[in-house]
Amino acid sequence: MNTGVNLKPVAKPVVLTVDQIDKSDHHYNLFLPDSEEYCFTDIIIVQKTGRRYRIIDGFKIINAGLPVHHQFPAICFPESTSLLSILSILVETKVKKRQLFPIEIARIFQMARADGISDAELTESLFPLLGLKSNAGLIDRYLQFLLLTSSIIKYLIEKNAPVKTWLFILKFTQNEQLDLGDLIRLRPTLSIFKEIVSNLYEIQKRENLSQTDLLSQLQWKTILTDENLESKERIGQVRNAISRRRFPLLSIHKDNVEAAIRQISLPENAGIHYDDNFEKKELRLNWHLHTKADIKKMSDFYTDDTIRKIQQLLDTL
Numbered sequence: 001m002n003t004g005v006n007l008k009p010v011a012k013p014v015v016l017t018v019d020q021i022d023k024s025d026h027h028y029n030l031f032l033p034d035s036e037e038y039c040f041t042d043i044i045i046v047q048k049t050g051r052r053y054r055i056i057d058g059f060k061i062i063n064a065g066l067p068v069h070h071q072f073p074a075i076c077f078p079e080s081t082s083l084l085s086i087l088s089i090l091v092e093t094k095v096k097k098r099q100l101f102p103i104e105i106a107r108i109f110q111m112a113r114a115d116g117i118s119d120a121e122l123t124e125s126l127f128p129l130l131g132l133k134s135n136a137g138l139i140d141r142y143l144q145f146l147l148l149t150s151s152i153i154k155y156l157i158e159k160n161a162p163v164k165t166w167l168f169i170l171k172f173t174q175n176e177q178l179d180l181g182d183l184i185r186l187r188p189t190l191s192i193f194k195e196i197v198s199n200l201y202e203i204q205k206r207e208n209l210s211q212t213d214l215l216s217q218l219q220w221k222t223i224l225t226d227e228n229l230e231s232k233e234r235i236g237q238v239r240n241a242i243s244r245r246r247f248p249l250l251s252i253h254k255d256n257v258e259a260a261i262r263q264i265s266l267p268e269n270a271g272i273h274y275d276d277n278f279e280k281k282e283l284r285l286n287w288h289l290h291t292k293a294d295i296k297k298m299s300d301f302y303t304d305d306t307i308r309k310i311q312q313l314l315d316t317l
Contacts, residue, residue: 010085014076016046016053018061019068025054028090030107032157034097038064044074045090047081057090083115084125091129101157102166105130106145113139144170149177151184159190168194171201176211182224183238186231196239199246218242260313264306267297274317281317283310 037060044058053076055062061072077086087108094100112122119136132138145153145166156166169177183196204214215221223229223237254276261272273284287298 010081011045011075011077011089014046014074015071016044016074016076017068018066018070018072020053021046021062022049022052022054023062025049026059027054028056028086028111029059030090030111031057031094031104032101033060038066043093044072045077045093046074047077047086048079050079056086057093083112084117084121087112088125088129091126095129095131100130102142102163103145103148103153103157106142109139109142110146113143141167147174149174149181151181152177155184155187155193159193161190165190165194168201169197172197172211179211179215179220182221183235186224186235188235192235192239196242199242203242203246218245257313257316260309260316264309264313267301269294269297270301272313281314283314283317 038058042058042060044061045056046053046058047056053074056077058074066072091100091108094104108126109122112126113119119139122139123134123136126132127134127138148156148166148169152169155161156169172180180197183193188196200211200214203209204211207214218238218241220238223241224234226234229237257274264272266272269288269290271286273286274280275282287294289295289298
């Protein structure tokens with residue numbers, strides 16, 4: 001049988017029926033499924049355990065609603081196969097399909113250590129397959145991901161967050177991570193999420209505040225659970241509140257710029273834009289022109305008084 005997977009000689013192809021599978025054994029359920037439903041072309045990897053078989057990879061078949069006597073092809077490891085051999089082949093098979101998520105790597109390391117596999121063996125056997133540098137200290141760092149809350153893990157996977165983002169969230173206790181749930185439920189972009197949590201952390205550190213007190217002062221829960229606002233509006237209000245707290249002088253400067261803009265009588269078909277970080281001392285005036293009336297509004301806009309106010313705005317930046 002051509003499986004397309006370069007399995008070691010320790011495993012062999014077999015044909016099994018569903019009732020031969022021990023459905024209660026989830027020992028090797030380490031990975032997220034690559035698809036929602038079982039397909040007959042999926043490769044099921046099992047291990048002989050007494051008179052039955054435990055699934056190593058392919059758990060979707062359990063909930064596929066197949067008749068108990070349904071036959072399917074599988075790759076079977078003998079009962080005597082070492083855990084390290086199985087994990088090596090599992091990883092080698094998985095990384096050919098996609099990059100493993102940090103939590104999956106953490107589960108692998110957890111299982112290996114529980115079985116008594118040394119860090120040196122893990123580093124030698126699995127690190128090259130995982131694309132990790134030969135540094136045994138990484139094992140403990142990855143194991144910390146097991147301390148993340150389920151909602152945080154789900155969100156980071158959904159957004160395909162890099163490892164450095166996973167590591168940064170570890171700065172928050174589990175209770176503090178639970179507080180982030182109100183934000184996560186609104187599904188912000190990863191960049192906005194990182195900005196918000198980074199600013200939260202820096203404010204707490206600078207002001208020596210607990211996260212509970214800080215979120216209370218920011219009206220975090222009140223804003224994020226306000227059903228009268230769209231999700232983007234809730235995220236935007238919290239983001240602005242945190243940014244003002246994190247960068248008070250920048251916020252005051254922005255208020256002054258906005259006040260200067262309000263002094264300029266902009267037609268409804270025009271807009272003034274500037275760099276929020278004030279790294280560029282420049283303005284962008286955008287016009288929407290559809291009719292002769294729109295062109296006349298643009299022509300009438302540039303009076304001496306308006307040009308003076310625009311110059312004052314530039315000086316304020």
